[in-house]
Amino acid sequence: MSSKWDPSKWVLHRLYSKHAGLRKRLPPTSILTPASLSRSLKSYGAVYIKGKNQHTGSGIIKAWKTANGYRFVKERGKRVNTKSIHDLYYMVRDGRPSRSVLVQKAIDLASIKGRPFSIRLMLMRDRERKWKYAGMLAKVSGKGSIISNVRRGGGYATTIDKALAQSLNYGRKQIKGTKRRLIRIGFETIRHATKSGYLSHETGLDLGIDKKGKIWIIEVNLVYPSYGLFNKIKDKTFYRKIKRLAAAYRKRRKD
Structure with a gap:
């Protein structure tokens, strides 16, 4: 059973289907x-x-x-x-x-050496309860796996820049523009959820890019999104930012 605290995939699908801009990105x-x-x-x-x-x-x-x-x-x-x-x-x-x-x-996702990938994008509230972009990475499916969850599927995490360059042959300008679109979609998604009464202070969006470059919303995690994968990539900038935002929000709640 789902609730405003932990809505099911079906509840969220119906919620985002009511948003004209997000509806077209739902499989x-x-x-x-x-x-x-x-x-x-x-x-x-x-x-x-x-x-x-x-x-x-x-x-x-x-x-x-x-x-x-x-x-x-x-x-x-x-x-x-x-x-x-x-x-x-x-x-x-x-x-x-x-x-x-x-x-x-099933979306025909962009792939690296035949292995599809999805994107985890993190948004978090800061000390002032304002939503902030916290980071994104690519989750590459394991060999023979149909899922991009790294632990279950045996895949790996990499930067979005490397994933887009290796899969779609994007240059620096295309990568920058794609990341801007991903972040914009993330904020549209969380704004629509919070306006509709779904309380959250951190969210992890699983987004996909198909082989034609279209961005899809695969799943939205409004409750306890995992961000341990950010500690698996060499550059710890996003991981440190996530930890900093989480600590600031917890401190505000205790004040």
Whole structure:
């Protein structure tokens, strides 16, 4: 069950669908049913199946059409084939309660040496409770993994500059412009959430860039977003800034 404190992926999807500017950046998403699964696979060819309240890449499944039926893989596990959409539905639902699972269009993300990456962007409130940009990095999927969560997927973290240069061959000017757009989208996202009554003092957005350069909103974490990965990259500037903002906000709350 979700709340204003910890809203589910579905609640947030519906929330951002009401924002004209953000709506176009949301991958098409539905509650998982045999009909929605069949329709999504026909429309997009490949989909992700994820629990409404699951985080850190836990339980995520990718399914796609094949010449003889369907195939799916869970996180970085074994690929499974099936010919029936109904068999596929029950397999990917995996015993989870009805209406607790989502089916979402699989975005053809930009990749580094064949390994897709997503972007973690951190926004945090400062001592004066003003939202500040705290940093961003790229999370590169592990070999054979369908998720970019580094711990679960066996991938690695790198700077957004390196990721954009290596994947899309962006130059300095394109990288700078893309980072500005990512930050702007981040602020639009948190403003819409807070105006709608969702309380938060730090948020971690998982954004994606497809192979054509379009930016997508994959997931918004309004509660306890992880930022340990910022300590995994060589330049600790963002990690120090995140720790400084977090400490300042905690101190303000105690004053």
